[in-house]
Amino acid sequence: MDSNPATIGVVGCGVSGLTTSIRLLQGGKKVTILAKEIPPFTTSDKAGAIWLPYKIGPRNKVLSWALITYRKLERLSKKKKTGVSMVHLLRKGNVDQDNWWLEDLNNKLSRPIADVQNDAESEYQVRVPFVDTPIYMHYLLKTFNKLGGKLIYRKVRNLYKLQKEYGTVVNCSGLGARKLCKDTKMYPIKGQIVLINPVAGVDYIADDRPNRELTYIFPRSKDCILGGTSEDGVEDQQVDEKTTRDILMRCSQLVPQLENVKPLRVYVGIRPGRPEIRLEKEAELPLFHNYGHGGAGFTVSWGCAEEIWKLIKKMN
Numbered sequence: 001m002d003s004n005p006a007t008i009g010v011v012g013c014g015v016s017g018l019t020t021s022i023r024l025l026q027g028g029k030k031v032t033i034l035a036k037e038i039p040p041f042t043t044s045d046k047a048g049a050i051w052l053p054y055k056i057g058p059r060n061k062v063l064s065w066a067l068i069t070y071r072k073l074e075r076l077s078k079k080k081k082t083g084v085s086m087v088h089l090l091r092k093g094n095v096d097q098d099n100w101w102l103e104d105l106n107n108k109l110s111r112p113i114a115d116v117q118n119d120a121e122s123e124y125q126v127r128v129p130f131v132d133t134p135i136y137m138h139y140l141l142k143t144f145n146k147l148g149g150k151l152i153y154r155k156v157r158n159l160y161k162l163q164k165e166y167g168t169v170v171n172c173s174g175l176g177a178r179k180l181c182k183d184t185k186m187y188p189i190k191g192q193i194v195l196i197n198p199v200a201g202v203d204y205i206a207d208d209r210p211n212r213e214l215t216y217i218f219p220r221s222k223d224c225i226l227g228g229t230s231e232d233g234v235e236d237q238q239v240d241e242k243t244t245r246d247i248l249m250r251c252s253q254l255v256p257q258l259e260n261v262k263p264l265r266v267y268v269g270i271r272p273g274r275p276e277i278r279l280e281k282e283a284e285l286p287l288f289h290n291y292g293h294g295g296a297g298f299t300v301s302w303g304c305a306e307e308i309w310k311l312i313k314k315m316n
């Protein structure tokens with residue numbers, strides 16, 4: 001047992017657990033992460049990952065968390081080896097559907113991020129952070145280690161027992177919280193991704209028009225992500241061959257250059273769906289929750305970490 005009353009135990013080593021731990025370490029706390037999977041084997045490692053408030057709530061809180069994250073990622077994009085860059089995303093979607101975050105961010109950021117074109121297709125460009133997950137997750141882990149964080153492989157079975165061990169615990173267990181907290185609001189959202197070799201001159205595109213399948217193209221340093229699917233309630237991790245063909249077809253319809261490309265690798269990730277993120281302290285205990293980030297865990301990661309830091313500071 002490594003517990004020490006001065007050490008905060010963080011459950012989970014995905015983007016939420018690592019970001020939260022880094023913020024706590026930067027605030028002068030000691031942190032031990034306990035996780036049954038670590039990068040590159042978490043759901044976070046499988047993500048897109050573009051900054052986009054997608055399948056996530058509650059809207060009023062998401063706005064401020066997403067803005068904090070946007071600014072932090074923009075700063076990281078100026079540093080080497082973080083895997084973060086600022087990109088122009090061509091967003092095909094109903095502007096009305098995105099207005100809840102677009103307008104707010106356009107007003108608050110010194111440089112407007114969206115240039116809305118009023119054509120029939122409702123296309124617009126938005127300047128957003130993009131995270132190359134293999135590089136970024138490694139960067140987060142390295143930063144955590146450098147700041148003195150400790151990592152233990154361990155499956156946690158009972159958060160209350162862990163709280164007794166550590167004193168303060170932050171639960172960042174993603175979909176694992178469904179069992180750990182018996183949280184019936186949690187649900188899986190299956191996403192399938194096709195990786196191809198890098199293709200020169202391809203733009204970042206996310207096509208989420210109503211009544212169509214979610215389709216996206218995100219070029220990365222060593223490959224290019226073609227997506228995707230978003231199947232609520234589906235948890236099987238099996239790659240579906242028909243879906244692979246369908247993703248390739250939809251992407252080549254958006255960018256004809258992608259016709260006849262061959263998959264390098266195809267995989268499935270299960271998003272931790274919840275109608276609203278659970279970010280709170282339990283009433284009587286120093287047990288905090290930060291999970292249920294659905295399809296936008298990267299988009300709100302630094303904002304949620306900041307909120308946990310504020311709650312912990314308030315307690316001391």
Ligand SMILES: Cc1cc2nc3c(=O)[nH]c(=O)nc-3n(C[C@H](O)[C@H](O)[C@H](O)COP(=O)(O)OP(=O)(O)OC[C@H]3O[C@@H](n4cnc5c(N)ncnc54)[C@H](O)[C@@H]3O)c2cc1C
Pocket residue numbers: 011012013014015016017034035036037038042043044045046047048049050051052154155156157172173174175176177180191192193228268269270271272290291292293294295296297298299300
């Ligand atoms: C295909 C796909 C595409 C996506 N695209 C984007 C995107 O473009 N932009 C974006 O912002 N987001 C995107 N997401 C969503 C994003 O990946 C998630 O919201 C985010 O990864 C959730 O992070 P997390 O750290 O909360 O959970 P996870 O990454 O799942 O990490 C959970 C951690 O908890 C640990 N754990 C769970 N239970 C236990 C237990 N009992 N004991 C010990 N450890 C435990 C796990 O081992 C793991 O370390 C995408 C997701 C998928 C699947």
